Amino acid sequence: MRLALAEREGKSGLTWGTMSELRPAITRRTAATGRQYRISRGGSAAVVVELAAGLRSFEVDGVQLTETYADDQIPPGAVGITLAPWANRVEDGRWTLEGTVQQLDITEPSKNNASHGLLRNTGYELLEHEGDRVVLEGTVFPQHGYPFLLRHRVEYRIDDDGGLRVRQALANDSERPAPFVLGAHPYLRLGDVETGELLLTVRAGHRLVTDARLIPRSAAPAAGEWDLSSPRRVSTLDLDAAYTGLAFEDGVARATLTAPDGRSVWLWQDNRCPYTHVFVTRRFPGREVAVALEPQTGPANAFNSGESLGWVPPGGEAAMEWGIGAAL
Secondary structure, three states: OOHHHHHHHHOOOOOOHHHHOOOOOOOOOOOOOOOOOEEEOOOOOEEEEOOOOEEEEEEEEEEEEOOOOOOOOOHHHHHOEEEEOOOOEEOOOOOOOEEEEEEOOEEEEOOEEEOOOOOOOOOOOEEEEEOEEEEEEEOOOOOOOOOOOOOOOOOEEOOOOOOEEEEEEEEEOOOOEEEEOOOOOOOOOOOOOOEEEEEEEEEEEEEEEEOOOOOOOEEEEEOOHHHHOOOOOOOOOOOEEEEEOOOOOOOOOEEEOOOOOOOEEEEEEEEEOOOOEEEEEEEOOOOOOEEEEEEOOOOOOOOHOOOEEEOOOOOOOEEEEEEEEEEE
16 A cells, blocks of 8 residues: 555656656547548549448549538438448347347437447447548447447548549457458438439339338338339339349449439449348438438348348458549
């Protein structure tokens, strides 16, 4: 006790002042989403944030192609965040692993679901940052409801044609296979054009039929009011639905928004993402209507249905790619 007291009084030669001087300087975060990483190439520029490795903005030649938000806000409506180790929802936060029931935290209380994975409120570590490219990584630690150790690495880069390309990879550091669905939550727009005036096209054969809690119960043809294979005016839509049976060409499927003057912006996704979730909302701050076009490797509640559920082997990796392009 005397020795401890002596050290506290500085008699060991180290005072509290000198000890604090040895600590590394801490850079203060000033944005609600943490550090902001800008990448650019030619007339294209994007801002990626520390929180959830999210896309805060993407523009080409001064035309904003994604919905954005102020730096003192968390992402409204989950705009721009990446999703791992599952996208969308797990019913009641409950699923079964090798005969044992797993209980995840309920993060969507209104519907009693576990929503949008385990990294939505996680700050990602910066691995690389250069002019037109940034790489971030977040860790999923073993926890109740998900007893696995994984790393989610997200790379953003601007391509030669000025489009944005995103690669998400999930590495399994556990001793047994880990289940996953990867996804992302970008909202697209076309500059100052009212989103309600845009025409939406998603070429898909089927949609998932959900209950009141947005849990899929069956699939049905994407026909009638659900048919987006021909352009539909966004202002006429009220959608929170997943589409599958996508029309892939050269390994890529597109969901496109087209303005009355013929300009367009699109989400593309590779064939490891057989689902596009379309969310049309009238509750996005400052916008009459907004559209999220979400690439996903599997549907909601895949942990229970097994539909398109992926498994990463120990020491292995699973990945997906998606991006945003435009004709301006």
